[in-house]
Amino acid sequence: xxxxxxxxxxxxxxxxxxxxxxxxxxxxxxxxxxxxxxxxxxxxxxxxxxxxxxxxxxxxxxxxxxxxxxxxxxxxxxxxxxxxxxxxxxxxxxxxxxxxxxxxxxxxxxxxxxxxxxxxxxxxxxxxxxxxxxxxxxxxxxxxxxxxxxxxxxxxxxxxxxxxxxxxxxxxxxxxxxxxxxxxxxxxxxxxxxxxxxxxxxxxxxxxxxxxxxxxxxxxxxxxxxxxxxxxxxxxxxxxxxxxxxxxxxxxxxxxxxxxxxxxxxxxxxxxxxxxxxxxxxxxxxxxxxxxxxxxxxxxxxxxxxxxxxxxxxxxxxxxxxxxxxxxxxxxxxxxxxxxxxxxxxxxxxxxxxxxxxxxxxxxxxxxxxxxxxxxxxxxxxxxxxxxxxxxxxxxxxxxxxxxxxxxxxxxxxxxxxxxxxxxxxxxxxxxxxxxxxxxxxxxxxxxxxxxxxxxxxxxxxxxxxxxxxxxxxxxxxxxxxxxxxxxxxxxxxxxxxxxxxxxxxxxxxxxxxxxxxxxxxxxxxxxxxxxxxxxxxxxxxxxxxxxxxxxxxxxxxxxxxxxxxxxxxxxxxxxxxxxxxxxxxxxxxxxxxxxxxxxxxxxxxxxxxxxxxxxxxxxxxxxxxxxxxxxxxxxxxxxxxxxxxxxxxxxxxxxxxxxxxxxxxxxxxxxxxxxxxxxxxxxxxxxxxxxxxxxxxxxxxxxxxxxxxxxxxxxxxxxxxxxxxxxxxxxxxxxxxxxxxxxxxxxxxxxxxxxxxxxxxxxxxxxxxxxxxxxxx
Numbered sequence: 150x151x152x153x154x155x156x157x158x159x160x161x162x163x164x165x166x167x168x169x170x171x172x173x174x175x176x177x178x179x180x181x182x183x184x185x186x187x188x189x190x191x192x193x194x195x196x197x198x199x200x201x202x203x204x205x206x207x208x209x210x211x212x213x214x215x216x217x218x219x220x221x222x223x224x225x226x227x228x229x230x231x232x233x234x235x236x237x238x239x240x241x242x243x244x245x246x247x248x249x250x251x252x253x254x255x256x257x258x259x260x261x262x263x264x265x266x267x268x269x270x271x272x273x274x275x276x277x278x279x280x281x282x283x284x285x286x287x288x289x290x291x292x293x294x295x296x297x298x299x300x301x302x303x304x305x306x307x308x309x310x311x312x313x314x315x316x317x318x319x320x321x322x323x324x325x326x327x328x329x330x331x332x333x334x335x336x337x338x339x340x341x342x343x344x345x346x347x348x349x350x351x352x353x354x355x356x357x358x359x360x361x362x363x364x365x366x367x368x369x370x371x372x373x374x375x376x377x378x379x380x381x382x383x384x385x386x387x388x389x390x391x392x393x394x395x396x397x398x399x400x401x402x403x404x405x406x407x408x409x410x411x412x413x414x415x416x417x418x419x420x421x422x423x424x425x426x427x428x429x430x431x432x433x434x435x436x437x438x439x440x441x442x443x444x445x446x447x448x449x450x451x452x453x454x455x456x457x458x459x460x461x462x463x464x465x466x467x468x469x470x471x472x473x474x475x476x477x478x479x480x481x482x483x484x485x486x487x488x489x490x491x492x493x494x495x496x497x498x499x500x501x502x503x504x505x506x507x508x509x510x511x512x513x514x515x516x517x518x519x520x521x522x523x524x525x526x527x528x529x530x531x532x533x534x535x536x537x538x539x540x541x542x543x544x545x546x547x548x549x550x551x552x553x554x555x556x557x558x559x560x561x562x563x564x565x566x567x568x569x570x571x572x573x574x575x576x577x578x579x580x581x582x583x584x585x586x587x588x589x590x591x592x593x594x595x596x597x598x599x600x601x602x603x604x605x606x607x608x609x610x611x612x613x614x615x616x617x618x619x620x621x622x623x624x625x626x627x628x629x630x631x632x633x634x635x636x637x638x639x640x641x642x643x644x645x646x647x648x649x650x651x652x653x654x655x656x657x658x659x660x661x662x663x664x665x666x667x668x669x670x671x672x673x674x675x676x677x678x679x680x681x682x683x684x685x686x687x688x689x690x691x692x693x694x695x696x697x698x699x700x701x702x703x704x705x706x707x708x709x710x711x712x713x714x715x716x717x718x719x720x721x722x723x724x725x726x727x728x729x730x731x732x733x734x735x736x737x738x739x740x741x742x743x744x745x746x747x748x749x750x751x752x753x754x755x756x757x758x759x760x761x762x763x764x765x766x767x768x769x770x771x772x773x774x775x776x777x778x779x780x781x782x783x784x785x786x787x788x789x790x791x792x793x794x795x796x797x798x799x800x801x802x803x804x805x806x807x808x809x810x811x812x813x814x815x816x817x818x819x820x821x822x823x824x825x826x827x828x829x830x831x832x833x834x835x836x837x838x839x840x841x842x843x844x845x846x847x848x849x850x851x852x853x854x855x856x857x858x859x860x861x862x863x864x865x866x867x868x869x870x871x872x873x874x875x876x877x878x879x880x881x882x883x884x885x886x887x888x889x890x891x892x893x894x895x896x897x898x899x900x901x902x903x904x905x906x907x908x909x910x911x912x913x914x915x916x917x918x919x920x921x922x923x924x925x926x927x
Contacts, residue, residue, distance in 0.1 A: 251282035256906040279317035286310040308346035315339040334366040386540040399536040413522040424501035433496035468516035474501040475516035538577040550690040566602040604685035638667035671699040700734035762786045830854040
């Protein structure tokens, strides 16, 4: 059936082996595949048949459970299997999708003084009401033609627009005796639109439009409003080998690479070894061939003309096994119409299997030897010389930044407009050292031009040291900076397989070794170069704040031992060792930490349900004073669980060095998860912190989940912190509709700060997800 679909009118299939014999088919005539709408008008008994089966947009609640389940899994333009219902069968196709959701959050709580006392002072009260909404306005796609291949692949081209909006009203009120504190009442609004698209070549892009504003309702401060919209645009990744001017350049680079590598010439090998008398004298050249009367083996023809074979212009296939012998194909050029291959120019080498001349094993060995000479050559391949896997992208954006109190200059209500243009070039290559050994090389470079609407005002000590003659607070308009960086990495994956016949129940043992070395370089940032160029400093907003000199050499390695069982052929990772570290090669490091911690993770899995892991971190830095020990972290973990997910238990012990207070800590964590039925789930988390100063349980978590017929409820309680430090207690309760978790409501309470909140939210949330992130100290 699948073979006939791929054939056009007048074409002959390759031999097809069936239960009763071998078939060779020829297509005499072929009707155009009807569209989904045409089939719906012809066969559907639904009221939508007149409209080609078009139902319009339907929410989940307007669909039956059987159809809702299938529709949620389908991508655009995918067709479902027949769906059985009470009155018959249905087949659906998804043409467009929309999505919307949001939540309402109401919070009320007390304001306390942050003092390490058992009875902190209550200052006043805080409250907030926020409305959040997100929606996919429309999502659609385009397909080139409605044939069977369309439904076997993901959507070729798609685009959609999404919106996210937020409106919040918040305030803080203080008692009259605390007049030094300024009350607040602000209205904040935010609207963002995102446009996403993906082309038929797989590239994608994203543009964003944002407008937001903040207004002080008490009139005690300047109203802050967005002066300009924020616009960001990310272009698709353009692969140089697919761009017309670079195609010919890439072919020449391939030729140079093959010569350097010392590969055998395909035409010379065809003249020497090929048994095909028609093409041997011509170096295996078949010329331009199509499906109409190519005159070659059907399996070889499919390898050359089928888009899904994986062969592109310049590629050489692995030996293709047929009943008469082995073929090796080189694709010189292709011609396409509507993204479908119609012609190809190719060469072949045919190794014949013939009684008295060459057995099948001899032909296979000869074909493999020829293939190695064509692919490997005398020296390692130099794939990085070509334009394969080389991509170019361009990004630009215009953004607003605001700070009500800028920390460096203590300025009030600082507005800054910035823009940047970024060009990235990346390259991936494989350096082949043999058929089974290779090095993977990746390199990327990034160049960015940054514009700020104004420079940061000069401070007094800067005028005295670097900008003599400039007044304090001096600024200039329109500042430009250049930022660039380079990243490279090199890795390989080596493995070896053993077949230990002396170990019962074990079929094979596989050892894998994967080392990775990477280097990240960036020149000194603007704060270092400003003094030399006498250019004014910039505000530390956006990308420029994270641009600093980097010369980091990183190394990571993984060692895995995996076994495969005899009976079920299951793969079990018996042992793994993961190591990572880094070196800072800059001339002047801001701290004594030139070397990163040597982090080791060892994992042993003696059975399917049990695993042990150990983390060992070592600090190799030589400090001027003994501030840190050589051993910085040592922890052990034990996990015991049910393979079907009905229960699990976890125990963890940490022995770490607290660099802030300079002493060792021992931490114990324990968690239990029970799922004794589909409707009940109980989770318990315990943490115990032990050191010379604190002896207290640092974290307790309790969660109980109950699934009803149409409702899903969750009760959680958590206590975090230790006495003498920061402490927090949360209690939450939420209820959601089982069929649509996006429609839910929950309430939360913090016993320490006396805060509570009411919130509708998508999903169940986590501990403390209702009250927020305020910790109370006492």
